[in-house]
Amino acid sequence: MSDETHDGVHRHPAPTGFIRKYIFSLDHKVIGIQYILLALAAVLVGMTMSLLMRLKLSWPDHSWSLLAALFPGGAPNGVMNPEFYLSLVTMHGTIMVFFVLTTAPQGGFGNYFLPIQIGAEDMAFPLLNMMSFWVTLVGFVVILAAIFFSGAESTVGPIGGWTGYAPLSALGAIAGPGQGMGMNLWIISIAIFCVGSLLGALNFITTLLNMRTKGMSLMRMPLTCWAWFTTAVLALLSFPVLLGGGILLLLDRVAGTSFFIPGGLYVSGVLSGQNPNFPLHTGGSPILWQHLFWFFGHPEVYIAILPGMGATSHILATFARKPVFGYRAMVFAIFAIGLLGFFVWGHHMFISGMSPYSAIAFSVLTLSIGVPSAVKTFNWLGTLWGGRIRFTTAMLFALGFVSLFVAGGISGLILGQSSLDLAMHDTYIVPGHFHLVMGVASIFGMFAALYFWFPKMFGRHMNESIGKFHFWVTFIGVYCIFIPMHVMGLVGMPRRYSQFTEYGFLDKLHPLVLFVSISAIITITVQIVFYFNVIWSMFKGQKATDNPWEATTLEWITSSPPPHDNFAGVLPVVYHGPYEFAVPGAPNDYVMQTDVGVEVTSGNGHNGHGH
């Protein structure tokens, strides 16, 4: 067979043309960087939107001349109207969850490092990999288009929250501002994103199952690989459900079906069926949308955070110079979190009229996620215990991840109880909770990952001094932003409101609102320093050796940055577990996975099988 000689795409020599090398590249490393750049672009949009929201909340009547020029409809005379604010809420959530928290950890770092860490020369299906990125990018373009197609409606996008609850999202333009073409584009964008993520998940799973190098048994894989694998499984099983729900929602909007729209609705002065713009709808179930959405939505939060957990475990062990405490327990905890994540979606719907018996079941299952989460936290602390810790920027961010995960997770135990959630669900305690635990904790995981792997990806270090400054301001900043929200929530401040000037009992909270906004402005400003550090270090950073952190896993045996086929034509052979630090009797304080001639007898339970 002629094609036997060039079997597999990545056996080609490295492409030389600019387009094949950097644009339509099949190389998982380039695709990973493309995903990271996409996330870095998307997070700018999402962050700007959160800044605008804070401005509105703190100075509701102030006139911003720039906004008057940019959005004459949404901010007449520079004062943001409520619809403008609500569309900001929607787009901020959508862009952050999908195009930042799902793309950077999995599509970005997972794409770059999963094949290298298991000793493969590329992903199993490089062409699919390239397609998954480009499909995701098209999704991003469509969501940006949603901003502009809603311009005539005095919003910057659809209104519906990132959850797009029906029937509001299902009715079409009749339902008011932000319900026209922008909402169609929002649904289409998410459907496109689903397809891109599915292609990626398929690739991750196949690669991990099929392409591990000799000696890389499952229990010798770095915890990052376990996290990316579990994340891929979650994506594979949850995104199709969102896709299905999205198709039904779009049909309700454009084809006159009644999947989610109940009968007898009276909207904007029009009764269903009495107006050509509002066809007759009967018998649909809005709750059905919530079930479909949250069956996806809850696994989605683990899709966002599991890679951060993997990176944190990896980085803590490296800089504590100790093996990960309880490697096997960590693996099973990742699985347990992933598995339980599929059975708790109802805790997002306690206030939607759910049977108390269902609520109890969902509540108990939700709280039980605390067990594997506590196992992970305990093991992180166990890894740190007695270590000779090297406080690099990557380490600081990993420690920050643990801190934020615990701080945000605690309030999860409160909100997971249906009786408490009924009172707290629509207050600021919920944004406070999820931003800490799945928002900034995941982002901290990615910051840690970027500072840690940057030398490998670009052959240069990021600046550590700038990095530490970035860490401390961001770390203190996010606590100053999100902890006060818990207090606001307990006082009863409702979320999603654009201003609170009409609610006398909330007047006393205004200084706190201001404090949050000023913290947010400072924290966001400091991210400029981070962007500068990334770009400057790519070209001017201190040159990195192949293994600057004295780490053990396979990405550190190859050059920085790695060659096109990762290992310069010779695949590594693995002899040890992934975290053999401080092995008694070994010549170094770390034993690389490929080292031969080193006796590893420590009972870490992960050097081989049979324990």
Added chain:
Amino acid sequence: MATMVTGTKPVTKKSSGSGSKAPGPNGNGRNGHHFFEPDSNANRYRIGMWVALASIAMLFTALSSAYIVRAGSSDDWVSIAMPKVLLLSTALILISSYTMEIARRNLKASLVSGYSRWLLITTVLGLGFLASQLVAWKHLARQGVYLSSNPHSSFFYLLTAVHALHLGCGLLALIFLWVRSTMMSAGKVAPRRQAAADAVTIYWHFMDALWIYLFLLLFLWR
């Protein structure tokens, strides 16, 4: 501190170093000294196909659960009468599954011309299935039953369309395999070719089973 291991060559050499553990199994038996072992390379098509099917199954699970909830939670449900031509669709896709299996076994026995012929027959049967589904749609439309007429017809059009879309992708794969098969010479078949044929066969059987499932769901659960 001793020098760090920075290259790849020293560590991948076979060594009789004392005490180093032998490389453990990794589930596919790849040899570190060669880029690919054909079997491992080919296996990924089968693995990838099963993974893809899991995701497609989840899509239809979501739509089925919506169907069941929608059917049970409302009083506006009007069952549509089954277009008789769907029995023909069912027969066609069942037969096509059988012919696909014959094609796959022909390839396994290195009978390239038989493989090619049965692929073509399967493709024609698949196109016949799609045509038959289209006739069913036309039949309903003639009765004035459209997508938005009632919940049952909504789900009927939706489920058949999503299934047809997936089957259409399968047809593209069949045509691709058939074009490739016409360029194959007789003799030993590359594992990669066999794996591709296996993967498409798995997919095709899945589409068959999926249609039977949808058919029963749509016309027994109403």
